[in-house]
Amino acid sequence: MNGCVINGTPVAVDFWKPTKAPQARLFFLTHLHADHTQGLTKTWRLPLYTSPTNSVLLQHQFQLPKSIIRELEVGETYLIPLDNEGNYPISVTVLDANHVPGAVMFLFQGYFGNILYCGDMRWYPELVRHKVLRSVVEERELDVLYLDNTFSAPYCVFPTREEAKQELFRIIDSYPDHVIKLTVRDLGREDLLESVARRFHERILVGQGKYELLRLLRYSDAFTTNPEEARIHAVPLHQFQVSAHKKWSQEQPTISIVLTAEYVGWSNGPYSSQHENGIFIVPYSDHSSYPELLEMVAQLAPRQVVPIVQQKSPKGWWADSNAPDQAVKTDMTVYDNFLTFPPPEPVIVPEAIVDLMRKGGPFSLTHQPRRCGLHRAFTPRPRRTMGVVFTSPDRSFSSPSQHTVSPAPSSVSTLDVSIPDTYTAYHSDFSPVAKSSPDLKLLHSVNGKQLDIQNLNEEVPKNSKLEDKPSQSRVLPAPQSSLQVSNATFKQCSFNSDNGMPSKKQKISEVSHDPKPNGDLLSTFSPVTKSRNTEISSLSSSRETPEEALSRERKVWVKQAVSLMSAQCDRLSNKETAENYDFSTLADDTWAVYRSLNYLLGLM
Incomplete structure (x- = not known):
């Protein structure tokens, strides 16, 4: 399971075994690949935060009731309370993961600092242009980056998706009279398949389950379930084998194209000697390549990098002597030159949050996430706070x-x-x-x-x-x-x-x-x-109460801003006072008005 409970918080991402982490209170889902939903079942009844597309897929695949799903729009920032009293809210900014339909990243901000959880993603430079993340990056305040390290190894170098797509088109163009088999996962490659259908003006054959999924995602007009209507067939990757390809070729001329970058770096990898038999590998990937990961970490400049994909015992082809070393993918020291110094300091957890995490057993929040229009980063935690000093x-x-x-x-x-x-x-x-x-x-x-x-x-x-x-x-x-x-x-x-x-x-x-x-x-x-x-x-x-205090603050700052602006206008419009007015202080006086209004906006 590629998920975790973030250290020092009750926040769980892609982690669906609450009995193993009783401190978890808020559950977030990045996307619906099986390794990120392990433990999530139809009986799940705790609030779950995710994107609207993932919400649709959850209801379709897991039959989860919509009432427990909290939809977070991509690109928006939300305030989510950590308890039923509404205290200690955290800021959550939802970012496009550029991976599969519905996949998102989460930028968490609160007492623990600034944490970016990537899930599975493919790097794109436009990511850092988001107003909230850009503010964090410019101030070099990203404390922890949970990185998609699927291809975090020097040998994991492969082309961009656009380059891989053009290679796929070239192969299909070379076999106009053949049946084309394209390997796909249960979720993913939808955009690529639609591009193939548009490019060759042909519908693509898919199974009934895949067709229902595509219909939910509004891709269905480019696909069919009738074998007589399609020359290009989408085949589940886990069902593809050399023996199956040989059987298809005996029935009619067929080529198979395996769309994956998993075998990049192999000296003699799977299917590498099958070109003569009509099997091709196109390194198309929805994960970042190693050079892209280096660029990403250099751009974000976090204080710490944590791998999401943990090291596993090699099995099957990966246990072969020809397989490249997989252990290096969890070595995050390769990014040390791009980190911001010093490393993140220990998280100071408020007593109320500690008590909340100690209660044992997750609970159901009654609060809905509240959208907020943050144009700058949420305030990071203090650095080695000494606190207010007391006599005791x-x-x-x-x-x-x-x-x-x-x-x-x-x-x-x-x-x-x-x-x-x-x-x-x-x-x-x-x-x-x-x-x-x-x-x-x-x-x-x-x-x-x-x-x-x-x-x-x-x-x-x-x-x-x-x-x-x-x-x-x-x-x-x-x-x-x-x-x-x-x-x-x-x-x-x-x-x-x-x-x-x-x-x-x-x-x-x-x-x-x-x-x-x-x-x-x-x-x-x-x-x-x-x-x-x-x-x-x-x-x-x-x-x-917090609500009364917030209401009082708003009223106070409205009155102060009005008084300051009124006094400033009177001073400048009155001929007698204007003649004696020291205009060198105009900027300072006007700045006071701005600060009052700016603080008032922060309370809205």
């Missing part, structure tokens, strides 16, 4: 509330933070899709209204100062603009994928030295007053 050591990220699949980060001790005059509580990036996210949010209270601003873990400026104990910690960066804050609250959250909804909160209070109330919203763009030795402590958790 057992509140740090080394506490049992966070779990890792490898050794966890070291604990963090008590810290007193001194905020100099130059520091402000306004973060310089409101984008909900930054390079990393430290689960830290800053609540501002302005005129009695709370402004919930997410800290997106930008780099700390060189002029930042930390007064700490021997431990390390993050502080607020020096911003482009600032907010005057009378009260500020830090909330430490278990990482909640990037929907901005914390699952755990501990609050601290910061008392402003400015007793005067704030003016209008525009006046808040001034330096924060000095506060000394702000000590962080733990208080009770908020009872606000």
Whole structure:
């Protein structure tokens, strides 16, 4: 079975034996080849995520009820919750695998980082043009690539499908008076067969089962089940043998064309000496060749490559001494020169996800996937996150509330933070899709209204100062603009994928030295007053639901964006203020409006 449960997650891809992996909760299907559906039966009743074409094929082949199939459109990005409460959603982007009808790849993004699971695929350069994947690749943030290593060996060099198709046409043209036998799999080569039918203006003979499949895929007009109507016959690959070919040739002149690249690299492979008997091999493949795999890994530049096809004991022809070494196909060190350094760090698994995976036995989610229009990559996981520092050591990220699949980060001790005059509580990036996210949010209270601003873990400026104990910690960066804050609250959250909804909160209070109330919203763009030795402590958790918090955030950011734009327009349209206006700050002031709107869009 060429499938697995992704390390440190409850996500299973092409893995249909939940009793062997009780932590699996979400099940994804790349395509319907037998080695990717092993264990999937008519009795399966758990939610299954796959493409619409695969959905049709599943209902036809396995008689699965449509109610358990969650259809994901190719090219779209979805948010899928990991539990029935809707917390900890992951982002799933569906990409065309260029393999067989319905075949897809999945780009998973969440607390575990960015993971691309290829399934079976054939590389095409247009893949990296997808807006979400392109953003991940450009920022070199692809953590793990699960690679289709079917032909990951230096001897696996064969032509493109277009070149192989032209070779097939040439052979058929050379035998105009012969019956043509083309070997095909149960699923696959449909486009090629249709091209042959169009090229020679002939229908192709297929079996009844294959015809029903082609009818579902809307290819049926180029095929027939009547032997008297066709000279070109599609034959199941597993039924083809030399003895069968000889029998066909005795009945009428026949040539057989084996459409596969499996025998590339053999010194004296199967059928290699059968040309005189009318048996030809055309290396047509729906998998990537070795040079294409090298190009693919070089383009994607992941931090780690994991083979999907595991090494197996050679059987049949593969046990022959003429067969090339198959063990090299699982050796991923051949791609080391193309990897991004450093390797992916241990995955920090939120406590809620750990509890979910420990419950034992898969369960049925009631949520449907929600399509979202992401134009940039989902926020990857933090790199060696130190977390927010608390006075109690057992509140740090080394506490049992966070779990890792490898050794966890070291604990963090008590810290007193001194905020100099130059520091402000306004973060310089409101984008909900930054390079990393430290689960830290800053609540501002302005005129009695709370402004919930997410800290997106930008780099700390060189002029930042930390007064700490021997431990390390993050502080607020020096911003482009600032907010005057009378009260500020830090909330430490278990990482909640990037929907901005914390699952755990501990609050601290910061008392402003400015007793005067704030003016209008525009006046808040001034330096924060000095506060000394702000000590962080733990208080009770908020009872606000994620939906209520998200609704409140939207309203706050709508009001802020409207106020900022209104004030900016008034300033520029008023002759008196315009004369004294420092236009050198226009870009910064306008940028604040943009950040507010951009963050608001992230909440939609």
